[in-house]
Amino acid sequence: MVKLDGILLKQMIISGSNNIFNSYPDIDALNVFPVPDGDTGTNMNLTMSSGAKEVSTTDDSNIYNVAKAFSRGLLLGARGNSGVILSQIFRGFAEGLKGKEEADAVDIAEAFMIGKEVAYKAVMKPVEGTMLTVEREAAMVLYEKAERGMPIDEAIDIFLSEAEASLKRTPNLLPVLKEVGVVDSGGAGFCKVIEGFSKALHNEIVQRNMPDVVSTPVSENKEEFNASNPVQAKLEHKDFGYCTEFILQLPENPQESGKHKFDEHRFRSVLNNYGNSIVAVRDDDLVKVHIHAKKPGTVFNYAQQFGEFIKLKVESMTQQHEHIIDLAKEGKATAPKQEYEDKPVEANDTTPLKEYASVAVCAGDGIAELFHTGIGVDGIVTGGQTMNPSTADITAAVLKVHAKNVFVYPNNGNIVMAASSAADILAPKGINVIVVPTKTIPEGMIAAMMFNPSVSPESNKTEMLEAISQVKSGEVTYAVRDTTIGGVSVKKNQFMGMHGKSIAAVGDDKIDALNKLLESMMDDNSSIITVLCGEDIDEATRGSIEADLQKKYGSRADIDVKYGGQPVYSFIVSVED
Structure with missing residues (x-):
């Protein structure tokens, strides 16, 4: 096959999305700093899911139309720097295919080269040894080797091979990667996307290891509807999402398990962003959840920060409603009450800006x-x-x-x-x-x-x-693995005080790390200290911390210790002149 059309590109995109979904925890683990917030894999997974969702229902064979839709889905769903850079690569890729119905190996090579240019321009200070480098070096090699008549699978395999080789070289370009002993996480995620592309071209479309919204949908029924029929008028072309249910088991010690402390109120608040018809009930160490969500994978990703699943169920409400539509055509159904109607943010707001x-x-x-x-x-x-x-x-x-x-x-x-x-x-x-x-x-x-x-x-x-520019910021959290960064060694479960991009303090308990961090941040001009306490710090401890800081720094600085309730970081600290 020497030409790529929109139908096959869609299959490649879905395969790439599924491939990174299956690998994102491993990519998260490549985080340079040993803190419990490695999220590059999660961000790239959610970004790709958004792009794949955008094209999953199309039957368009025009490669530019599919690439453009994919690019827009990536942009809207882009999370984190890695997600935005990924979206910009494929924005340029889509631009390179403009006006084309199909693309050959040379067209694909040129599109990836434009992707390189667009991505580099999107970053104010491009850093080599990252996803940018991996895509650029792969694009340049493919551009040199691509020929008219070359099979598309061969072209993508060339691109993948060079991307993987470039990924292995990233520690040579970023010393901190070599010091920690990892490759660049964004580059690793990009390679997983391209690996999924390659597998699709070899008739091995990657499937997800757990249910999510991105899958090849059931073919849409093309029979014309009668718009005057109330059932058809209300139900046609609706995406009702997924009835999602799960039971989550919370660990006895979240910190030792690498999980976040569970707060039922905050948990429900976040779920409100992901869907409706929400029921979340905690019974000791179990949390039972029911939610109607457009993106179950996003819900699962969030929930798994607090525990492990012991039961999962996902059902497509869209397919259930399609069945009702079929019954309606036969006169066997009446219009159900609408419960899942999307409401645009701008709807009915006519007040002046x-x-x-x-x-x-x-x-x-x-x-x-x-x-x-x-x-x-x-x-x-x-x-x-x-x-x-x-x-x-x-x-x-x-x-x-x-x-x-x-x-x-x-x-x-x-x-x-x-x-x-x-x-x-x-x-x-x-x-x-x-x-x-x-x-x-x-x-x-x-x-x-x-x-x-x-x-x-x-x-x-x-x-x-x-x-x-006048404020210094720091955070205290715990290490999820042993490592040495910038000459500072830290062991798993020790607490670290982070200031800027370095480990400023290490302690066996969080209060010790907080005190050492503040000592490193204070100077003769420091006059205001603010400490925001995380969800793991109780009121009594907050009071004790404020009393201790007043004794130590009260004569030279204003002290303010507040409840923040943030996850991951026991303390967020600021020091001002």
Whole structure:
């Protein structure tokens, strides 16, 4: 086969998505720092799922149309820097196929070369030894070797082989990878996607190891409906999602099991983002969940942070309703009550746009309350290090606050690119999204407090960036494995104080690590210390920490210890001059 069309490209995309789904925990484990927040695999999996979902129902044989739809699905579902970069690679890939019904090996090689250019331009400071390098080197080799008449499977195999070879070289380009003994996680995820492409071309389409939304759908019934029939009018072309049920067993000691502490209220709040008809009940160490979700895999990924599944069930409500439609054609059914209707964010909002609004990304009910009630941020997107929101999540939040100018505080370096993509999507709608590149919660809070409604968006951003430069941020969490980084050794289950991109402190308990971290961050000009306590810190411990810090630093700095409720990090710390 020397030509690739849209039908086969769709099969390749689904196979690639399934392949990374089956491998994402291993990719997460490639995280350089031994903290319980490795999420590159999760982000790339969810991004690919979004792209595959976009094309899974199409029967279009036009390769450009399918590539374009895939690209848009990736963009809207992009999570984290790895997801955004992946979306940009395939955005360029789609551009390279513009105007083509089919593509041969040379066309594919040229498309991957354009993908390289678009992806590099999307990153302000491209770093070699990452997914960018893996795709670039593979694209260049294929571009040199591709010929008219070359079988498509041979071309993709060349690309895959070079991508895998490039991945093995990434530790030579990034010293920290060599020090830790891993390859680049984003590059590894990209190789899994291309491996799935290759398997599809060899008639070995990868299947998922657990049920999810991305699978080749049942063929759509093409028979014309009578629009005057109430059953047909209400049910035709609806995607009702999946009735998802599971029982989750919580570990006795979450930290030792590498899991997060379970909070029933927060758990339900997050599930509200994923579907409706939610029932979540905890009985000792078991959690029983029922939810109608469009993306069961996303629900499973989130839930598995807290425990392990002992029972799973997923049923397609769409197929059940298609059966009702068939009965309706035979006059054997009446229109059911609609319970799953999607409501667009902008629906029925005819009020004038406000001049200014703001959106912050954060995890933890205490931190959300500080942003919303304490500082006055209008919209909150639930997310953070272990659960990066997608471009679509941020876009929806911006639309919901209903303003002409919206400041977005990502509060995580891995979310800045998704926020910037949301800004690009909303610009043609006349909404000016100002992404303030905050990389930590303290930076976001300082930036949000600097907002001045009497000056321009540009002046506000300038003042915010200046304020950010004056704050130091740190976090305390535990190590999930033994490692040595920057000459600092840490053993599994020890606590670490992280400052910037380095391990600033190591302690056998979290309070010890907190004290050592603060010592490393304080200097003669430090005048404000803020500690946000995580979900694992009780009220008594918070009081004890504040008393100890008052004794040690109270004569030279203002001390503020607050409840944050964040997962993963026992403490988030800021020190200001």
